[in-house]
Amino acid sequence: MVKRIFAFFGAVLAGFWRTIDVLRRVVLNAVFLLLLAFVVVLLWRALPAVPDGAALVLRPAGPLVEQKTFETPLDLLRNGGVAPSQTVLHDLLEAVEAARDDTRIKALVIETDRLGPTGLSKLAELRAAIVAFRQSGKPVFARGERFTQGQYYLASAADEVHVGPDGFVLLQGLARYISYFAEALDKLGVKMHVFRVGEYKAFSEPFTRNDMSEADREASRDLLEGLWTGVREDLIASRRLAPEKLDAYVNAYPAALAATGGDAVSAARDAGLIDRASTRDEWRELLKARVGASEDGKDFRRVEADDYLAVVRATRPEQDDHVAVLVAQGAIIDGSDTQSAVGGDSLAHLIRMAREDERVKALVLRVDSPGGSAWASEVIRRELELTREAGKPVVASMSSVAASGGYWIATGAEEIFASPASLTGSIGIFALFPELAGALDKLGVNTDGVATGPLAGAFDPRRPLEPAAAKTIQLGIEHGYRRFLETVAKARDMSATEVDTVARGRVWTGEAATKLGLVDQLGGLEAAVAAAASRAGLKRYETVWPRADVGPGQRLLQRFVAALAPVGGLSVLSGLPASPLAVVIGGLQQDANELLRWNDPRHLYTHCLCEAL
Incomplete structure (x- = not known):
């Protein structure tokens, strides 16, 4: 009897467990299928439609970059789950160029509110x-709730510029102010030894001075005036402004505000910088009238740049011959690094792969770097030289910064x-020793301790730097500078003295460098690619953008973040001005992080203290 009772309860428990097990398997399989479906949706998207008579909409978010930086899961956690927005410049250039001759595209609409701080040359190229596009006869409309200087510089290329009723147009000119740490280091008891060649090689000055040297002040003033002249001329031409009116707005803004009772929108309109103020709904209705309404009548007929570019690329016939564009973005460091810096070995490997690829007939190096490791710079340059010797043309295209090691x-x-x-x-070289x-x-x-030779332990930062060690470093710096001069002289067909x-x-602007013989042609990426194709004798070709291998997991995470950004707010609205305190602290943190990345084997650096203005 007892056995039957236990057998009964055992059977009940076993049946219950089998039921639970079945439910567990069903739930797990269902979750797995849902995840699989989500992954398929992320990796596969149906091509969007491009309505006839649509406006192409550009809404750049964050800074314009040459190549997006991949955010690792750890980076996302550090940022509170927020992925900084970035917009790839050549994507926008390709979309605008294709739309210029596309009969389906009737107009171009630019909304700049999320555009972040960006190098001036990138803005100028876009x-x-x-x-x-305007010269093709198609209209361009631009609007911002408010305009920072960079946002307005881009928007001013439009036929019609609108601003929000409570907005402003901020035109300040250009400035370069640097934090100097000599007094702070002295109070801390840190002595910074600097070795350099070139009175204008100012990268080390923040560690040895409390103010700007006269040589750096002179060079900075000439540089800023040259850049601002270009911006000023572009604004005058696009907006058909009287030069004195623009100068009065920039140099006497308080007076312009006072004349309108503090109304910033009226001050901008009186100066000829904008055409009118409009709310978001008024802007939408205006575009419906100018472009045409969507099928449901709620919006204007439109296509976003990303969707349009996907259609253009999918319908473009493939070509057998390729022009490869390799990007060097960020500081140059020794070894491998593919995201936030230019790893000498990583980029050299990409160049070698392009050289050995039979489909690649020419190579364009797109440089957006202030330099860094002299060792890594030479590793990259040598691979380019080998590519030329192999019979493949190599053309360099400078983005916002291509200075020092970037020029090397x-x-x-x-x-x-x-x-x-x-x-x-910024042709020069230096070393720092704390x-x-x-x-x-x-x-x-x-x-305290002992050594078997005069230089053994001489480079220990805990000990005072021995004069023999200092002389060794300085001799290395002078040799490195001569090597830099000889490298440039050979490449530019000049003497080392010249x-x-x-x-x-x-540091020179691209325009000045052209006159000095350091640059061959003024032109953007499109011109450089065309020149490389011409040198290779190509009539029909495809432009490709090789980059270091990104694993499937990284690609999936990129798609995941991109898919959730519009829904969950996983992006930074970089167009919004940061607080002054955040700017100062963020700048110091960024400078410290850059210094920690320096790893040249000889501690010799070709780095420029030149921000992407």
Whole structure:
């Protein structure tokens, strides 16, 4: 009897467990199928439609970049789950160029509210594409709730510019202010030894001075005035402004505001900078009248740039011959790094892969770098030289910054293109050595020991730097500078003496560098690609953008973040101005992070202290 009772309860429990197990399997399989379906949706998208008579809409978010930086899961966690917005410049250039001759596209609409701080040359390159679109006879409309200087510079290329009723147009001119740490380091007991060649090589000055040197002040003033002249001329031409009216707005803004009782919109309209103020609904209704209404009548007939570009690329016939564009974006470091910096070995590997690819007939190096490791710069330049020796043309295209080490790698090309607003040159070299003996002494920490030779332990930052060690570094710096001069002289068909007169660490605009012989042609990426194709004798070709391998997991995460951004707000509205305190702290943190990345084997650096203005 007892056995039957236990057998009964055992059977009930076993049946219950089998039921639970079945339910578990069903739930897990259902979750798996849902995840699989989500992944399929992320990786596969049906081509969107391009309505006839539509307006192409550009809404750049974050800074314009040459190549998007992949955010790792750890980066996302550090940012509170927020992925910084970025917009790839060549995507917008390709979309605007295709739309110019596309009969389906009736107009171009630009909304700048999410556009973040961007290098001037990138804005100028996109602006030139917009001007070319206008010249095709199609209208361009631009609006912002408010305009920072960069946002307005881009929007001013439009036929009609609108601003929000409570907005403003901020035109300040250009400035360059730097934090100097000499007094702070002295109070901490840190002695910074600097070794350099070139009176204009100012990267080390923040660690040794409390103010700007006269040489750096002179060079900075000339640089800013040259860049602002270009911006000023573009604004005057696009808006048909009287020069004195624009100058009065920039140089006497309080007076312009006072004349309108503090109304910033009226001040901008009186200066001829905008055409009218409009609310969002008024803007939408205006575009419905100018372009045409969508099928449901709720919006204007439109296609977003990403959707339009997907259609253009999918319907474009494939070509057997390729022109490969390789991007060098960020500081140049030794070794492998493919995201936030230019790894010398990583980029050299990409160049080698392009050289060995039979489909690639020519190569364009797109440089957006202030330089960095001299060792890594030479590794990259040599691979470009080998590519030319293999019979494949190499052309360099300068983005916002191609200075110091960025210029060193550009000399590996047989032709160099730059925007008038590109920052380049800065041909010089330096080394920094921190001596911490004083700081440790203040803490009561002493260093002592023995060595078998005069240089053994000489580069220990806990000890005072020995004169013999200092002389060794300086001799290396002088040799490195001569090597830099000889590299440029050979590439540019100049003598080392001629190069030295325009070197010494001085930064030049692309326009000035062209006159000095450091650059061959003024032009953007499109012109550089066309030149490379011409050198290779190509009539029909496809432009490809090789980059270091990104694993399936990384690609899936990129798609995941992109898919959730519009829904969950996983993006940073970079067009919004940051608080002053955030700007200061963020700048110091960024500078510190960059210094920690420096890893040249000889500690020799070709780096420019030139922001992408």
